[in-house]
Amino acid sequence: xxDVQPNKIPVTVLxxxxxxGKTTLLNRILSEPHGxxxxxxxxEFGEIGIDNDLVVGADEEVFEMNNGCICCTVRGDLxxxxxxxxxxxxxxxxxxxxxxxxxxxxxxAQTFFVDETVGAKTTLDAVVTVADAKWxxxxxxxxxxxxxxxxxxxxxxxxxxxxxxETELKDVEMRIRAINPFARIHRTQKSDIAIDKVLxxxxxxxxxxxxxxxxxxxGGHKHFxxxxxxxxxxxxxxxxxxxxxxxxIQELTQREGPNILRSKGILAFKDxxxxxxxxxxxxxxxGDHQRPWRDDEAKTxxxxxxxxKLDPKALEAGFLSxxx
Amino acid sequence: xxxxxxxxSSLTSKLxxxxxxxxxxxxRFLGTTAAFALxxxxxxxxxxxxxxxxxxxxxxxxxSGDAKRLLTGGDDGRxxxxxxxxxxxxxxxxxxxWIDQVAAGSDGAVAFSAGKTAYFQPARGEAxxxxxxxxxxxxxxAPKGTRLAVAHYGGTTxxxxxxxxxxxxxxxxxxxxxxxxxxxxxxxxxxxxxAALHGWRLPDGxxxxxxxxxxxxxxxxxxxxxxxxxxxxxxxxxxxxxASKEGPMGKQPTMLAPRDVRVSAVAAHPKEEVIAxxxxxxxxxxxxxxxxxxxxLRAPDGQPVSAMAWRADGGALAIGTEGETGGLLEL
Numbered sequence: 228x229x230d231v232q233p234n235k236i237p238v239t240v241l242x243x244x245x246x247x248g249k250t251t252l253l254n255r256i257l258s259e260p261h262g263x264x265x266x267x268x269x270x271e272f273g274e275i276g277i278d279n280d281l282v283v284g285a286d287e288e289v290f291e292m293n294n295g296c297i298c299c300t301v302r303g304d305l306x307x308x309x310x311x312x313x314x315x316x317x318x319x320x321x322x323x324x325x326x327x328x329x330x331x332x333x334x335x336a337q338t339f340f341v342d343e344t345v346g347a348k349t350t351l352d353a354v355v356t357v358a359d360a361k362w363x364x365x366x367x368x369x370x371x372x373x374x375x376x377x378x379x380x381x382x383x384x385x386x387x388x389x390x391x392x393e394t395e396l397k398d399v400e401m402r403i404r405a406i407n408p409f410a411r412i413h414r415t416q417k418s419d420i421a422i423d424k425v426l427x428x429x430x431x432x433x434x435x436x437x438x439x440x441x442x443x444x445x446g447g448h449k450h451f452x453x454x455x456x457x458x459x460x461x462x463x464x465x466x467x468x469x470x471x472x473x474x475x476i477q478e479l480t481q482r483e484g485p486n487i488l489r490s491k492g493i494l495a496f497k498d499x500x501x502x503x504x505x506x507x508x509x510x511x512x513x514g515d516h517q518r519p520w521r522d523d524e525a526k527t528x529x530x531x532x533x534x535x536k537l538d539p540k541a542l543e544a545g546f547l548s549x550x551x
Numbered sequence: 552x553x554x555x556x557x558x559x560s561s562l563t564s565k566l567x568x569x570x571x572x573x574x575x576x577x578x579r580f581l582g583t584t585a586a587f588a589l590x591x592x593x594x595x596x597x598x599x600x601x602x603x604x605x606x607x608x609x610x611x612x613x614x615s616g617d618a619k620r621l622l623t624g625g626d627d628g629r630x631x632x633x634x635x636x637x638x639x640x641x642x643x644x645x646x647x648x649w650i651d652q653v654a655a656g657s658d659g660a661v662a663f664s665a666g667k668t669a670y671f672q673p674a675r676g677e678a679x680x681x682x683x684x685x686x687x688x689x690x691x692x693a694p695k696g697t698r699l700a701v702a703h704y705g706g707t708t709x710x711x712x713x714x715x716x717x718x719x720x721x722x723x724x725x726x727x728x729x730x731x732x733x734x735x736x737x738x739x740x741x742x743x744x745x746a747a748l749h750g751w752r753l754p755d756g757x758x759x760x761x762x763x764x765x766x767x768x769x770x771x772x773x774x775x776x777x778x779x780x781x782x783x784x785x786x787x788x789x790x791x792x793x794a795s796k797e798g799p800m801g802k803q804p805t806m807l808a809p810r811d812v813r814v815s816a817v818a819a820h821p822k823e824e825v826i827a828x829x830x831x832x833x834x835x836x837x838x839x840x841x842x843x844x845x846x847x848l849r850a851p852d853g854q855p856v857s858a859m860a861w862r863a864d865g866g867a868l869a870i871g872t873e874g875e876t877g878g879l880l881e882l
Contacts, residue, residue: 283649284647286666286667286685286686288685288686288704290685290704290725290726290744291724291725292725292726292744292745301744303685303686303704303726303744304686306744307651307686307688311610311612311626311649311651312610314574314576314590314591314610314611314612314626315590315591315609315610315626316573316574316590316591342744342767343766343767344767
């Protein structure tokens with residue numbers, strides 16, 4: 228086999244509730260003079276103001292795999308479309324997938340881990356969620372889709388900030404943090420943002436998991452604890468036993484997979500000089516040895532879960548039982 | 552490596568490399584001419600001389616054909632038919648759509664699909680269409696009569712475009728992609744999104760689950776007479792027995808030509824119980840089913856074998872890869 232690994236094509240997933248400003252962001256990405264070409268997968272034609280012959284209409288066909296597990300749903304249309312796009316060599320530098328406002332991002336993300344061809348030739352770069360600063364709070368109450376999109380995001384554009392006061396803005400940011408303390412939040416108006424804040428994030432790249440620093444705004448975690456969706460982070464300064472950790476995390480994600488939207492971890496195993504990193508989407512886990520621990524960094528294992536109906540006491544007890 | 556009794560164990564010296572300039576989506580013989588459909592735009596015809604035909608404007612998504620025509624469907628919304636002499640004709644065009652699947656019937660009819668709609672175009676007469684519950688994953692004409700198997704999410708629909716009869720749904724959970732009829736029309740088999748095949752016995756619809764593959768099956772072919780279904784997807788060719796009425800149910804498959812590299816394409820010899828077996832590293836073996844004897848046809852070059860086709864008389868094999876070099880071998 229050839230030693231040269233062809234570069235995988237990065238895929239950015241653009242989500243956001245109806246009217247938040249997704250299409251504006253998409254048009255912005257396509258019209259910026261960045262010299263890059265993108266293939267764009269959209270759900271409705273006609274909204275894109277840019278002439279691009281690589282705009283493909285999708286059907287949002289969510290397929291369950293044959294085992295019937297809800298966690299292993301994929302976007303069947305996306306598999307077909309990406310397979311078709313990949314036949315055009317050198318025609319584009321990246322793929323942007325725009326989902327409908329009511330879409331659950333999980334099947335989209337899972338597609339990149341479940342399908343071999345898609346996984347071999349493309350890489351999920353980040354889930355970018357556009358949220359309406361004025362209406363997000365209401366949507367978090369009445370629209371589970373909006374909550375999923377926030378929980379799933381690696382990057383959140385808090386858009387239309389000109390329509391709310393600074394106090395309201397802080398309030399909505401705290402509500403976002405209560406659900407997802409890890410995403411990078413950018414305040415925007417008319418989805419105006421530097422492209423490099425949205426593309427090339429490497430959010431699913433194991434090599435780029437540097438640190439897990441939940442950004443709990445002061446007091447926000449306590450005051451605005453979302454009763455439906457939570458995130459929990461646990462850490463240990465004692466090295467873990469891989470023979471305890473792997474069975475635990477596998478059993479946990481098998482059992483609680485439907486409730487765990489995202490998970491991530493940096494782990495220090497006993498007698499192992501390397502950092503072990505992993506990340507997961509529902510019950511699909513991806514992990515590997517990353518690089519040796521540096522002398523100047525604390526060998527702290529840290530793990531985070533974002534999900535519904537999670538039992539923090541059981542999670543913590545389970546995690547700590549993996550200490551060697 | 553075992554050798555056929557009176558034959559050399561390698562025929563690589565007979566392989567004629569063909570510079571195609573692109574990866575191969577599908578290949579067929581049109582008489583004595585090998586027609587390679589590239590993944591983008593062109594069909595390359597290799598006979599006494601080499602000819603390039605611009606059949607599409609973008610990606611070529613699916614390839615089929617009969618003895619005379621190579622059928623291709625593209626992301627330019629066109630169904631094209633290319634002949635051995637280099638003429639190419641557009642049979643259908645719908646701008647802004649992708650033609651995901653094409654299939655050729657025995658009497659000059661063609662079928663194709665765009666999204667959730669399957670189309671049937673007879674040699675003469677009006678086209679017909681059928682809307683499916685999801686995007687069409689595969690299309691195949693029955694060996695006899697005008698009947699189409701349309702694979703999709705949730706099963707396969709048997710469609711009789713010329714009959715009033717309602718299409719018949721063969722149900723099975725999951726996403727069905729490729730579809731193939733047994734040469735005697737007794738079975739329909741699909742490749743699935745999962746690393747498995749599913750089959751139905753006709754007419755009673757009894758299920759056949761064929762699983763155990765380490766990866767998705769992309770290539771399958773019935774051997775001469777339909778005794779075996781040869782498949783890719785594993786580190787050896789997996790052949791399911793289809794000689795009896797029951798099909799492979801309760802039987803073990805035959806495994807041939809094991810290597811530590813996965814089989815990426817198979818092609819069944821049209822007359823003998825022999826298959827060509829192509830691997831992800833570009834190596835191609837010819838394997839006799841009766842005694843598992845192997846002959847090396849192509850040395851590995853790192854480019855996965857993506858498509859292969861035998862000439863109708865079995866005297867030549869065309870090999871396409873994901874790289875730029877195909878091959879033509881006269882036996």
